[in-house]
Amino acid sequence: MKKLELYFHIPFCVRKCLYCDFLSAPAAEETKDAYMEALLQEIRGRAETYREYLVDTVFIGGGTPSVVNALWIERLLETVYQCFSVSEKAEISIEVNPGTVDGEKLYRYFAAGVNRLSIGLQSANDEELKGLGRIHSWQEFLETYRLAVEAGFCNINVDIMSALPGQSTDSYCLTLEKVLKLTPQPAHISAYSLIVEEGTPFAEMDKKGALQLPDEECERQMYKRTEEMLKRHGYERYEISNYAKEGYACRHNCGYWRRVEYAGFGIGAASLVDNKRFQNGRSLADYLANPLGCRGHIQELSEKEQMEEFLFLGLRMTEGVEENGFWDAFGKTLTEVYGAVIEKNIADGLLEYRNPEADRGRRLVLTERGLDISNYVMAQFLFD
């Protein structure tokens, strides 16, 4: 059976963070209930299409999925088990934020089958948290983390952010240190650098010069320090911004980079099935009126587009792309399609071949410098 990943979008939160450009907003309880009901309808309505697939990962994301009643998460997973063939070893993740969960809620998630928890911390400095518009303090995070461990979770991710307004390298490293002192240490750490997105309050503040963002040099330093410190504690950087202890890389996210097929449910959720990318509409009202009538933006990927994706997605992972994998997918060698680009970037010190393995062939990976300027490299893999 073909592998499938499922994504469920819960577009609600307590309050919008100042940097957030995700499809998410606070809402009344009745709205949340109506949405969750619609979501279950969409799952039931579409599941038939995916009869041939075995679900390998489930990701409940948002927003803050933990703002809806725990009952809804239980019913969601029940429905998934009813409607899909789900692998016994499936990775089932949910995103939570401190301040929106208690011991009972976490325990109910665990009992319902959730085996991976992703906690949004962002910073261990309360001033910085306030600056981001987060709803919680460092103390509240500690409490959530402790409760999560008590509930039985051993695969926990902690999200942190660098390059925050007013943040120094020292202050950032302090966050890292504090996270590494958690007991047990989190299995996974996502360390993003802040991107000021159009349309967010941060973008407005930035235009007015009200955001004191660290300079480029400082930002680079934070990135380097992340890698060094986490490496020392046994984390491997397996993707541009993701670090994990052995065996704990997020399978769901890796699926995106390896072009594993995935089906998204809920407003704005994207899918990749049969080399078609499509997305549900972003309107909540439309979705509530007809949860099965919102699919749109269907884009059938040409072979060239698939090749482009193979490279610009695959290169996000430190394991890079396999020459043999390219051949298996397209019946052409990587060098016959991209030889010139690869050669140029190897000469510029941005790409390299690694680990010639007997059975799988060489892997093409970004060098450390290449990771820093990956967009520059990836853009070259697009065809004219």
Add this chain to the structure above:
Amino acid sequence: MSSVEQSKIRNFCIVAHIDHGKSTLADRIIEKTGLLTSREMQAQVLDNMDLERERGITIKAQAVRTVYHAKDGEEYIFNLIDTPGHVDFNYEVSRSLAACDGAILVVDAAQGIEAQTLANVYLALDHDLDVFPVINKIDLPSADPQRVIEEIEDVIGIEAQDAPLISAKNGIGIDEVLEQIVKKIPAPKGNPDNPLQALIFDSLYDSYKGVIIFCRIMEGTVKKGTTIRMMATGAKADVVEVGYFGAGQFIPCEELSAGMVGYITASIKNVKDTAVGDTVTDDNNPCAEALPGYKKVQSMVYCGLYPADGAKYPDLRDALEKLQLNDASLHYEPETSIALGFGFRCGFLGLLHLEIIQERLEREYNLDLVTTAPGVVYKVHKTNGEVIELTNPSNLPDPSEIEYMEEPIVSAEIMVTSEYIGPIMELCQERRGRYLGMEYIEGTRALLKYELPLNEIIYDFFDALKSRSRGYASFDYDIKGYEQASLVKLDILINREEVDALSFIVHADSAYERGRKMCEKLKEEIPRHLFEIPIQAAVGGKIIARETVKAMRKDVLAKCYGGDITRKKKLLEKQKEGKKRMRQIGSVEIPQKAFMSVLKLDDKK
């Protein structure tokens, strides 16, 4: 049938400050009048007009003839001649005015007289035109027509008490304007039986008819078969057709006689033969002398035009050829740049003319262009006695071979209200102006006279003038001649390589300042590369300024979810697209617009 009585003809133009409603009024006049006299209606033209329609020839909105049925029961022919509104085309404006007998002055009822109002009125009065005022936009809440009327009488000194109060936009008061055109604009003079004497005020190339001459007949008569001669260029041709300007069409007629405005075609192949300002006469019965005011049009500003894609060079050549058919003031010759490859050195009347041509090439001919910094024509006196006219800085001989250099100087007149005299004088000083004098026109208005180097005014002088006087200064200039000056060639080195297309000539005293600003500007324009790029300005091999484009450090999309993949692809595509608009010089990619950056150096406002 075309022998309209002279007393029933009115030749006029409309003058106004920008946005005071000149073109709206012109539209209303055309709407409110007819295209044909009642006699013409029944007679000849219809079939010819149909033919014209089929050919689909449209005329430049340069002149239009309409017929007005006045309250006195008579039919009048109105010839409304449009005038371009920029100092680059001052000469063309003056020729258009010379084709008129009167002018309507449009003044905004709220804003009153402004800088361009004055400049345009004085230009019209200089040509002995009878000017009558019209107060427009009286429906605006802030309109104060009485104040404006008084202002017109005080400042310009023309009668304004009975000025029509109108709203061109809403069609109020247009009838009164039409009546005043009849009453206040004099009928043309001239004798149809005298030898032919006609003023060319514009011309245009049509692939079917050849050159179409737009002219005003001052004396005599012209008809099909007349052998005409252009008195300045000497070109001769037999007239194929004469006619007048309908709205959007050429309408043939039998003859054009003294006082009339119309067109002549004579299978002329090149607009160069029909220079604006030249006099058309009958070769077999020539007039005694040409009309006054003819000037040979000279290119004042030169720049290099290169196709962004080298393979498009033939397309650029064809496009320039076609544009030149219609524009005698455009000059071009092939040149080669080390940095940019094959292109053309082109000559223009001024910077606006340059921009118009550049835009037409890009829009009408779908060409992607790289334009180098504009410059003027310098005279280089070499030690061996030879004198070169330098239009391309790259051709400057070695300094050891140069005895001295000369640059073009203009006499400029700037009209300004007294509160801005200080800032304007400061501006002229910065631009190496030589103060000649100042006259007060009225209590609050002064005329400043300066001599200025042309290369100091071609870029952005007009803009600087406007911004430092809050739009209240008007400016006119004439080329005075050449003067010796201490000039140097400023070279730009990118990644230690000299980029010939970025070199320009500058006064020695401003070389350092310009070099520094140029480096700063280029630093902004050139994107980061994998390596560090020094940008240097040099004079005679000596580096006078330097900036550095730092190496690319970070270009990464930290966060990327499943739903973001389409978005991420778009971002990468944009990045790739950006690279296409670059010009590779050595190992450095330079955005096309960087080559024009020298234009944007004087951004002090």
